[in-house]
Amino acid sequence: MYLHLGQNEIVPDHRIIGIFDLDKCSYEKRTREYLTRAEKDGVVLDVSGDLPKSFVVCDHPYHPQIVYLSQLNTSTLKNRAESEKLVL
Template sequence: MYLHIGQNEIVPKQRIIGIFDLDKCSYEKRTREYLSRAEEEGVVLDASGALPRSFVVCDHPYHPQIVYLSQLSPATLQKRAESDTVEL
């Protein structure tokens, strides 16, 4: 199954490592360092189209991990991930 994370971006559910709240996690130094390093490596994709509210870390065949920024709340993404349908 797949998860729609915003702006026509759909990722396979089996590749999702974690869904994180950007507001809550960005206070932590390690999270800021992780996101900064991911951006330097070019593995951050902005699927928000606006102010991002969450980020989704996924396994990727060509990179160790890839980070998607999403305008959807973590709760919305979690509900979508737990359902068996693709909600657009």
């Protein structure tokens, strides 16, 4: 199955490590450090097209991890992921 993150970005669900609320998580120092480091490493992809509300951390075959910034909130992404699994 796949999860649509917004814009034209779709990722395989088996690659998803976590879906995080950007507003809630950005208060934590370690999260800010993680996102800053990911940005410096060039593994952050902004697929929001607008103000991002969440970020999705994914496993990647060529990098340790890829971080997608999405304009969708975490509950929307969660609902999409769950509805895709129900289709089976």
